[in-house]
Amino acid sequence: MVAVILSFLPSDKYKVINDLLIESNGRTIQIDHLVVSIYGIFVIETKNYKGWITGSDNSEYWTKNMFGNKYKFYNPIKQNKAHILALSKQSGIQLNNFIPIIAFSNGADLRVNTTHNVIYTTQLNRLIKEYIDIKFSENDIQNLCEKISSLNIVSPKARKQHILEVQNMAATKQHLIQQGICPRCGHNLVLRKGKYGDFTGCSNYPKCKFTQPIEHRHNYFLNKLTKRFIRSLLK
Numbered sequence: 695m696v697a698v699i700l701s702f703l704p705s706d707k708y709k710v711i712n713d714l715l716i717e718s719n720g721r722t723i724q725i726d727h728l729v730v731s732i733y734g735i736f737v738i739e740t741k742n743y744k745g746w747i748t749g750s751d752n753s754e755y756w757t758k759n760m761f762g763n764k765y766k767f768y769n770p771i772k773q774n775k776a777h778i779l780a781l782s783k784q785s786g787i788q789l790n791n792f793i794p795i796i797a798f799s800n801g802a803d804l805r806v807n808t809t810h811n812v813i814y815t816t817q818l819n820r821l822i823k824e825y826i827d828i829k830f831s832e833n834d835i836q837n838l839c840e841k842i843s844s845l846n847i848v849s850p851k852a853r854k855q856h857i858l859e860v861q862n863m864a865a866t867k868q869h870l871i872q873q874g875i876c877p878r879c880g881h882n883l884v885l886r887k888g889k890y891g892d893f894t895g896c897s898n899y900p901k902c903k904f905t906q907p908i909e910h911r912h913n914y915f916l917n918k919l920t921k922r923f924i925r926s927l928l929k
């Protein structure tokens with residue numbers, strides 16, 4: 695969606711690079727969209743969230759609130775700043791040439807207290823065009839694009855590795871749950887009895903509505919046997 699919006703920028707002035715994956719300090723980081731222009735390099739972090747979004751420049755986490763269902767996520771301003779630092783370091787392009795932008799989908803209701811560029815995706819091109827101080831010559835643009843693109847990890851194997859790293863974070867979440875800690879808010883998890891059986895829930899309820907069904911071992915094997923039985927019938 696954002697790639698389509700950015701494609702409407704005049705292509706002679708703005709070069710768009712989507713889905714950049716670079717390595718930095720042994721870790722891979724993903725930059726959603728980059729726009730290279732004589733006015734600077736725009737680094738765009740997109741968030742496809744619905745509901746009220748609250749947070750401030752310096753808070754560690756921001757909150758997404760949908761019908762009282764709260765979910766914390768890492769401050770995207772800090773996230774983007776870390777991406778820009780890594781990109782500057784790896785490319786050798788000076789830090790003050792980068793312009794960070796956080797763009798939320800229009801399903802979000804932004805209630806953030808910030809002095810940074812935190813906008814809706816539909817405002818992207820208008821905001822980018824507001825920057826008119828010249829930082830590079832037109833001849834530099836091709837060079838900058840090549841420098842940045844040369845950092846992009848394109849091998850399917852390395853891209854797969856990045857996905858594995860993200861999955862590792864999911865594993866960390868599972869680990870927290872196993873330790874009895876809510877991965878959403880950090881409170882303790884407790885066992886609850888529900889209409890459809892026992893489940894794990896957050897002790898911070900109703901503020902945090904995190905729940906996780908308990909998988910019963912015998913059910914798991916029973917399901918496996920049932921599936922195998924059905925499959926044998928279909929043969």
Ligand SMILES: [Zn+2]
Pocket residue numbers: 876877878879880881896897898902903904
């Ligand atoms: Zn919780």
